[in-house]
Amino acid sequence: MDRAGKPLTSVGFDKFGFDSTVPVDALRALYLSPRYTNGEADGSNAKQTLVLGPQSTYDPASKSIAYTTLTSFPPVKLLPPTQKKRILITGGAGFVGSHLVDRLMLLGHDVTVLDNFFTGSKTTVSHWVGHPNFELVRHDVVESFMIECDQIYHLACPASPPHYQFNAVKTLKTSFMGTLNMLGLAKRTKARFLITSTSEVYGDPEVHPQNEEYWGNVNPIGIRACYDEGKRVAETLTYSYQRQDNVEVRVARIFNTFGPRMNPYDGRVVSNFVIQALKGEDMTVYGDGKQTRSFQYIHDLVDGLIALMNSEESRPVNLGNADEFTVGDFAEMVREIVQKVQKEDGEIPKQSKIVYKPMPSDDPQRRRPDNSRALQVLGWHPRCTVAMGVEEMVRYYKAQLADGTIA
Numbered sequence: 001m002d003r004a005g006k007p008l009t010s011v012g013f014d015k016f017g018f019d020s021t022v023p024v025d026a027l028r029a030l031y032l033s034p035r036y037t038n039g040e041a042d043g044s045n046a047k048q049t050l051v052l053g054p055q056s057t058y059d060p061a062s063k064s065i066a067y068t069t070l071t072s073f074p075p076v077k078l079l080p081p082t083q084k085k086r087i088l089i090t091g092g093a094g095f096v097g098s099h100l101v102d103r104l105m106l107l108g109h110d111v112t113v114l115d116n117f118f119t120g121s122k123t124t125v126s127h128w129v130g131h132p133n134f135e136l137v138r139h140d141v142v143e144s145f146m147i148e149c150d151q152i153y154h155l156a157c158p159a160s161p162p163h164y165q166f167n168a169v170k171t172l173k174t175s176f177m178g179t180l181n182m183l184g185l186a187k188r189t190k191a192r193f194l195i196t197s198t199s200e201v202y203g204d205p206e207v208h209p210q211n212e213e214y215w216g217n218v219n220p221i222g223i224r225a226c227y228d229e230g231k232r233v234a235e236t237l238t239y240s241y242q243r244q245d246n247v248e249v250r251v252a253r254i255f256n257t258f259g260p261r262m263n264p265y266d267g268r269v270v271s272n273f274v275i276q277a278l279k280g281e282d283m284t285v286y287g288d289g290k291q292t293r294s295f296q297y298i299h300d301l302v303d304g305l306i307a308l309m310n311s312e313e314s315r316p317v318n319l320g321n322a323d324e325f326t327v328g329d330f331a332e333m334v335r336e337i338v339q340k341v342q343k344e345d346g347e348i349p350k351q352s353k354i355v356y357k358p359m360p361s362d363d364p365q366r367r368r369p370d371n372s373r374a375l376q377v378l379g380w381h382p383r384c385t386v387a388m389g390v391e392e393m394v395r396y397y398k399a400q401l402a403d404g405t406i407a
C-alpha cells in the first residue's frame with residue numbers, strides 16, 4: 001500500500017521528458033522469491049509474476065550452491081535511438097545502484113555498471129549480465145575510466161558506517177579521486193553528472209528538519225569524517241567543475257534508505273534489526289535509542305534520482321522520507337512486523353529482546369529531511385510507507401535465510 005492507502009502498482013513518473021514508470025511487480029520479480037511476488041507483500045491482489053533471473057539452489061547436505069544461467073532476460077522497453085540514453089552507473093552493483101540499474105534497464109536504456117565489489121556484489125545485477133543493453137565492469141573509480149556516455153550516476157562509495165570506517169583513507173580517496181575522475185569524464189563527454197551525496201553532510205544537525213540551505217555541523221576529525229567530509233569535498237568538486245568547466249551537475253542528498261539487496265551484515269540499523277528479529281536474536285539498540293532517523297524505501301529514492309537527473313535543478317536536493325522514528329521505537333516496529341509475517345507464514349513468531357549497546361561516537365542525534373525543494377522542483381514526494389517497505393524487506397531476507405543464500 002502507498003501512503004494514500006492505495007495498492008502500489010507502479011513506480012516512477014513521466015516528467016522532464018523522461019518516463020520512468022514501471023510496474024512494481026516487474027521490479028519485485030527481480031528480487032523477491034516467487035512465493036512473495038503474487039501481491040501478498042502489500043496485501044494487494046496483483047497477479048502472479050514470473051521470476052526472471054539466474055536461479056540459485058542451495059543444497060544443505062553438501063553446503064553447495066548451484067546457479068542456473070539465463071536463457072532469456074526480463075523484457076525491456078524498445079526505445080527509439082533518439083530516446084535511448086547511454087548511462088554509466090558507478091557503484092551500480094551496490095544496494096541503491098542495483099535498483100537504479102533495474103529501473104533504467106526495464107526502461108530500455110544502455111547501462112554500464114562500474115564497481116570494485118568492495119561492498120557491492122555481482123549477484124545484485126547478475127540477472128542482466130549478457131543482455132545487449134548491459135555491461136558490467138570491475139573497476140575502481142580512484143583510477144580514471146574512459147567511456148562514451150550521456151548521463152553519469154556517480155554512486156560509488158561505501159555507505160554503511162562500519163564499511164566506510166573499515167579503511168577511512170580509502171573512503172576519502174574514493175570520495176575525492178573517484179568524484180574527480182568521474183567529473184573529468186563528464187567534462188570530456190559532456191555527460192550530465194549526478195552525485196549521490198548524503199544527509200551526513202549535515203553532521204549532527206543543529207537545525208531540524210534539515211533543509212539544503214543548512215551548512216551542517218560536522219566533526220572534521222571524528223571517525224565519521226572520512227565519509228562526511230569526503231562527501232562534502234565531493235560536492236565542492238562538483239560545483240567547482242560546474243563553475244569552471246560548465247559541467248551539468250545534479251546533487252542528491254540521500255537520507256537513510258532501506259530495501260531488498262541491502263547487505264544483511266553491513267551493520268546498518270534496518271538490516272541489523274530485521275535479521276536479528278527474524279532469527280529471534282537480541283535486537284541491538286545503540287545508546288538509549290532516543291536518537292532519530294527517517295527511513296525511505298528504495299523505490300522512492302530511485303524515482304527521486306531519475307527525476308533529479310532529468311530535471312533542470314542543479315542545486316542540492318534532499319531525497320528522504322520525513323517519517324521520523326526514534327531508533328528504540330523503530331526496533332519495536334520491526335519486531336512486530338517480523339512476528340506478523342511469521343504468523344502469516346504459519347510459523348511460531350520468534351521472541352527477540354531489545355538490548356542496549358554503547359553509542360558509536362559522533363552518531364547524529366536527530367535526522368529528518370525537509371523535502372520542500374524536491375516537492376517544488378521535482379514534484380517528488382515519497383509514496384511508500386515505512387511499514388510497507390519493512391514488510392517487503394522482511395519477506396526478502398526471510399526467503400534468503402530459508403534458501404541458505406544468507407546464514
Ligand SMILES: O=C(O)[C@H]1O[C@H](OP(=O)(O)OP(=O)(O)OC[C@H]2O[C@@H](n3ccc(=O)[nH]c3=O)[C@H](O)[C@@H]2O)[C@H](O)[C@@H](O)[C@@H]1O
Pocket residue numbers: 159160161198199200227254255256257258267268269270272273284285286287291293327359360363364
Ligand atoms: O542508512 C543509511 O542510508 C545511512 O547510513 C549511515 O547513517 P546512519 O544514520 O548512522 O545509519 P545506521 O548505521 O543505519 O544507524 C542509524 C541509527 O541506528 C543506530 N543503530 C544502528 C545499528 C544497530 O544495530 N543499532 C542501532 O541502534 C545507530 O547508532 C544510528 O543512531 C550512513 O552513514 C549514511 O550515509 C547513509 O545514508
